[in-house]
Amino acid sequence: MPDGIAVDYNGLIPNNVGLAADWRVRKALETWHPGYIDWWQQMGPQGFQDRLVYLRTAVGVGSEGWAKFGYVKMPEYRWGVLLAPAVEDRKIPFGAHKGEKAWQDVPGEYRAMLRRLLVIQGDTEPASVEQQRHLGSTAPSLYDMRNLFQVNVEEGRHLWAMVYLLQKYFGRDGREEAEELLRRRSGDQDSPRMLGAFNESTPDWLSFFMFTFFTDRDGKMQLAALAQSGFDPLSRTCRFMLTEEAHHMFVGETGVQRIVQRTCQAMRDAGIDDPTDVERVRALGVIDLPTLQRKANLHFSLTLDLFGNEISTNAANAFNAGLKGRYREDKLTDDHVLTNATYPVSRLRDGAIVQEDVAALSALNMRLRDDYVEDAQAGVTRWNRVIERAGIPFRLSLPHVAFNRRIGEFAAIHADAEGTMLTAEQWEARKETMLPSADDSRFVESLMQPVQQPGAYASWIAPPRIGIDNMPGDFEYVKIEA
Numbered sequence: 001m002p003d004g005i006a007v008d009y010n011g012l013i014p015n016n017v018g019l020a021a022d023w024r025v026r027k028a029l030e031t032w033h034p035g036y037i038d039w040w041q042q043m044g045p046q047g048f049q050d051r052l053v054y055l056r057t058a059v060g061v062g063s064e065g066w067a068k069f070g071y072v073k074m075p076e077y078r079w080g081v082l083l084a085p086a087v088e089d090r091k092i093p094f095g096a097h098k099g100e101k102a103w104q105d106v107p108g109e110y111r112a113m114l115r116r117l118l119v120i121q122g123d124t125e126p127a128s129v130e131q132q133r134h135l136g137s138t139a140p141s142l143y144d145m146r147n148l149f150q151v152n153v154e155e156g157r158h159l160w161a162m163v164y165l166l167q168k169y170f171g172r173d174g175r176e177e178a179e180e181l182l183r184r185r186s187g188d189q190d191s192p193r194m195l196g197a198f199n200e201s202t203p204d205w206l207s208f209f210m211f212t213f214f215t216d217r218d219g220k221m222q223l224a225a226l227a228q229s230g231f232d233p234l235s236r237t238c239r240f241m242l243t244e245e246a247h248h249m250f251v252g253e254t255g256v257q258r259i260v261q262r263t264c265q266a267m268r269d270a271g272i273d274d275p276t277d278v279e280r281v282r283a284l285g286v287i288d289l290p291t292l293q294r295k296a297n298l299h300f301s302l303t304l305d306l307f308g309n310e311i312s313t314n315a316a317n318a319f320n321a322g323l324k325g326r327y328r329e330d331k332l333t334d335d336h337v338l339t340n341a342t343y344p345v346s347r348l349r350d351g352a353i354v355q356e357d358v359a360a361l362s363a364l365n366m367r368l369r370d371d372y373v374e375d376a377q378a379g380v381t382r383w384n385r386v387i388e389r390a391g392i393p394f395r396l397s398l399p400h401v402a403f404n405r406r407i408g409e410f411a412a413i414h415a416d417a418e419g420t421m422l423t424a425e426q427w428e429a430r431k432e433t434m435l436p437s438a439d440d441s442r443f444v445e446s447l448m449q450p451v452q453q454p455g456a457y458a459s460w461i462a463p464p465r466i467g468i469d470n471m472p473g474d475f476e477y478v479k480i481e482a
């Protein structure tokens with residue numbers, strides 16, 4: 001078998017990084033493990049911890065058959081350290097060290113920068129589990145409940161992935177960071193998670209699906225950029241994480257799509273053509289399309305903040321250093337050094353939003369954000385096909401990048417979803433038409449009644465087209481009876 005494909009399941013921590021022979025790192029991870037389990041019990045999914053859940057577990061890292069499905073109690077899930085197979089003779093693909101041999105150890109001069117990237121990435125993983133911890137009890141079906149728990153255990157594994165890198169390559173500092181990752185809490189006043197969107201609440205299932213569609217997609221983009229890293233262990237780690245991440249976005253995209261489908265079907269059955277006739281639509285026990293748009297506006301804008309500032313020296317430094325590349329760097333055909341290149345960025349100039357060419361190295365956050373917007377738009381277009389097929393005159397859309405921002409140039413202004421600037425008074429007056437209102441939240445919350453019979457679905461969401469692991473429609477994805 002090629003190097004690093006076989007996964008060792010004999011020890012406490014499944015891995016393909018040779019932990020059995022790496023006494024120091026194994027001890028550090030085994031010492032960290034009880035704290036992780038405590039965190040999972042306290043901050044992981046509430047309830048259902050002693051129930052059997054039909055989960056996939058990674059058992060290999062090859063392109064075929066990397067996962068197996070089976071009933072597992074969540075605290076007994078085999079969280080492991082898995083890296084994608086090494087690429088023979090890999091070179092640093094970009095930046096000042098382009099073409100040099102990829103690093104197997106941390107280059108001394110970039111230690112602090114790399115540590116910061118690992119900690120920020122690591123911090124988001126447990127944060128999302130914390131944000132979603134109350135959702136199990138209102139799941140619209142056992143299928144959805146299982147998908148939630150699958151996402152949660154894999155975010156847990158992604159924390160392990162970052163903790164392994166910290167402990168293996170950063171010694172005592174890394175061990176301290178690993179402890180801190182278990183100490184911070186989403187939304188906590190004194191010790192919050194590091195990035196804004198990870199301190200917001202995920203109060204209902206619509207928010208969960210929007211989060212997995214929009215925010216997990218930032219995860220995909222950031223991981224894809226880190227997968228290009230010249231620090232080879234990070235590259236291999238992120239490549240394997242991306243394999244798991246695909247399912248998370250599937251959960252988000254199909255979740256929203258099934259809501260859209262159910263709403264359109266109910267409107268057609270009731271003979272309602274006007275999507276803005278919200279009261280009548282809601283009376284059918286489904287979520288009206290304007291509310292879906294407002295939820296999308298919120299999650300999209302919160303997620304854009306995760307790309308950082310428009311002009312970023314941090315991003316330029318990380319690229320130059322060969323630590324964080326661009327999305328699909330290896331598929332791009334420029335010089336991969338970018339010292340003479342420019343990139344167009346939306347900026348605020350004399351009170352107007354304009355496109356301005358800036359040094360490409362400083363604009364890397366924006367480049368990644370633009371790639372993100374394109375990727376998200378493709379999903380929105382697929383949702384719109386469902387609405388179009390139902391013949392309903394409504395289309396979902398992504399709001400302007402200046403809308404509802406807290407980080408970057410546009411944090412200083414108010415703009416509507418089309419990017420037209422508003423005064424503070426205009427913003428206050430129109431906010432509720434663009435972002436979820438208290439009334440929207442109350443209505444969505446009123447729909448969050450648990451459905452726990454195998455094969456049954458809540459009124460507001462259509463069943464999936466196919467089951468997980470091709471299971472039949474009435475499959476018992478979570479065994480609710482202990």
Ligand code: BYC
Nearest residue numbers: 121124128195196215216219222305306308309312314315
């Ligand atoms: N909130 O130079 P700038 C995922 C700070 S999601 C708070 O523009 P940079 C997942 C920034 O730290 C992917 N602070 O920043 C999804 C900096 O502070 P310092 C997570 C913010 O570094 C769902 C200062 O402002 N991974 O995996 O270029 C479920 C100057 O800003 C924020 C990553 O993000 C913010 N939103 O860009 C589960 C990858 N934005 O250092 C998981 C790693 C900026 O000057 N992180 N600041 O004190 C990075 O690549 C970059 O750090 C960022 C920010 C893209 C986050």
